[in-house]
Amino acid sequence: xxxxxxxxxxxxxxxxxEKAARELFEARGFAAVSAEELVARAGVxxxxxxxxxxxxxGLFEAIVAGAMKRLNAGVQExxxxxxxxxxxxxxxxxRFLELAAAPRVQRVLFVDAPAVMGWTRWRExxxxxxxxxxxxxxxAAIQHKQLREQDPSLAAHVLLSALIESAMLIARSTDxxxxxxxxxxxxxxxLEGLGRG
Numbered sequence: 001x002x003x004x005x006x007x008x009x010x011x012x013x014x015x016x017x018e019k020a021a022r023e024l025f026e027a028r029g030f031a032a033v034s035a036e037e038l039v040a041r042a043g044v045x046x047x048x049x050x051x052x053x054x055x056x057x058g059l060f061e062a063i064v065a066g067a068m069k070r071l072n073a074g075v076q077e078x079x080x081x082x083x084x085x086x087x088x089x090x091x092x093x094x095r096f097l098e099l100a101a102a103p104r105v106q107r108v109l110f111v112d113a114p115a116v117m118g119w120t121r122w123r124e125x126x127x128x129x130x131x132x133x134x135x136x137x138x139x140a141a142i143q144h145k146q147l148r149e150q151d152p153s154l155a156a157h158v159l160l161s162a163l164i165e166s167a168m169l170i171a172r173s174t175d176x177x178x179x180x181x182x183x184x185x186x187x188x189x190x191l192e193g194l195g196r197g
Contacts, residue, residue: 014052016042018066021059026104030060030112057116064113064122067105068129074099075133085140086147086195092137093163093187096130097180100167110164134160138194147195155194162187 020041024033035056039046053059078095082088099105114122123131134156141147147155166183173179 010052013042013044013048016044017049017052017059018062021063022066025060025063025108025112029107030056030116060112060116061121061125064108064117065125067108068125071096071099071105071109072129072133075130079137084146085137085144086191089134089137089141089191090188092133093191094184096163097167097170097184097187100164101170101176101180103171106168106171110168131156131160141195150194159187159190159194162190 017038020038021033024038024041033056035046035049038056038059039049042048049055049059053062075092075095079088079092082091100109113125117125126132135152138147138155138159139152142149142152166187170176170180170183
């Protein structure tokens, strides 16, 4: 009983810290938020922050992991409606552009994460989520003869780079709907190019 209460308290503390951190990091960015502000917003002690996350950087990494999971869950949900791997890639691209263009997602995942965590650590995390998902989709399309034989890893890196850059352009555009439609069409053409032998 005592252990369960301790686990419940720990889970509550982590949830409060992550909620506060997500709100603050998405609104203002990592550098503009202090550890003191995080613990004050969460209603916990500074010791709790260090106990559960080893500091502000560790908490930020948990926020990045959660943001990646949510983004890619949305992409997977859209792709799951497809009848074949190539259609799944197209639906995934469409959904990625929609979700990743949100400024709060941009700030955490594509601006702060590589800078705070370092490119290598950020890429390792993305390998398990976005890049990994894209590699699987490309490999499946190759296996189904919808794309020509090629290195799925290289193709995924090229496509993901184009996706991220497109999402960043859309986020800063004054005509988001038009630019998203144009970027989507261009990315579809890039995908078609991977299919030509």
